[in-house]
Amino acid sequence: MTDLSVRRLVGADVGDWRALRLEALSTYPEAFLTTYDEAAAESLDTIADRLDNGQTFGVFVASDIVGIGSLIQLTKTQTKHRAELGAFFVQPGAQGSGAASALVQGITEAARQSGISQLELFVAASNARAIAFYTRTGFREVGRIPNATLSDGHAETDLIMIHAIG
Numbered sequence: 374m375t376d377l378s379v380r381r382l383v384g385a386d387v388g389d390w391r392a393l394r395l396e397a398l399s400t401y402p403e404a405f406l407t408t409y410d411e412a413a414a415e416s417l418d419t420i421a422d423r424l425d426n427g428q429t430f431g432v433f434v435a436s437d438i439v440g441i442g443s444l445i446q447l448t449k450t451q452t453k454h455r456a457e458l459g460a461f462f463v464q465p466g467a468q469g470s471g472a473a474s475a476l477v478q479g480i481t482e483a484a485r486q487s488g489i490s491q492l493e494l495f496v497a498a499s500n501a502r503a504i505a506f507y508t509r510t511g512f513r514e515v516g517r518i519p520n521a522t523l524s525d526g527h528a529e530t531d532l533i534m535i536h537a538i539g
């Protein structure tokens with residue numbers, strides 16, 4: 374897909390971010406640790422503050438946002454080279470288009486600039502598409518967390534994946 378761009382989101386993007394986040398959680402509830410109700414309960418001010426002070430990114434087709442992803446850098450002296458990639462979502466209409474790859478690439482470049490040399494993520498073992506995507510992007514499985522989520526009595530295993538970017 375042409376005309377793809379990636380940039381860090383700020384407080385002014387709160388409406389776009391919230392819309393995509395809620396779409397992700399309603400469409401793929403099993404792919405995320407957060408529930409739709411938990412996300413819907415957050416105030417716009419709280420989200421805008423987090424965008425202004427954090428590292429959340431959007432991928433755009435022309436001026437339309439089609440995907441989001443966040444980087445959460447660990448803060449201790451001995452851990453600040455690590456960051457968790459989370460809340461990663463590309464709208465169904467933009468899946469398979471290269472938008473997800475562009476987003477990971479943009480986030481990876483920003484991570485390097487922040488001194489991060491290892492990206493880490495959790496992904497549900499049943500999420501074959503996401504696992505295939507992350508593997509193609511350079512992540513590899515390093516472990517599993519049984520009972521990572523419990524939903525209506527159903528336990529889901531998560532894969533822990535890492536990508537060395539240093």
Ligand SMILES: CC(C)(COP(=O)(O)OP(=O)(O)OC[C@H]1O[C@@H](n2cnc3c(N)ncnc32)[C@H](O)[C@@H]1OP(=O)(O)O)[C@@H](O)C(=O)NCCC(=O)NCCS
Nearest residue numbers: 401404461462463468469470473495496501502503505506
């Ligand atoms: C995960 C996500 C961001 C990936 O973006 P995408 O645009 O779909 O990814 P791509 O199409 O570039 O790559 C998907 C890969 O999975 C493959 N694939 C598709 N369906 C599959 C399936 N059911 N099982 C295994 N692999 C599958 C595709 O062939 C492709 O691999 P290839 O490029 O080597 O052929 C996107 O699918 C998404 O937002 N999913 C819903 C939310 C989610 O799961 N987020 C991740 C939370 S950890």
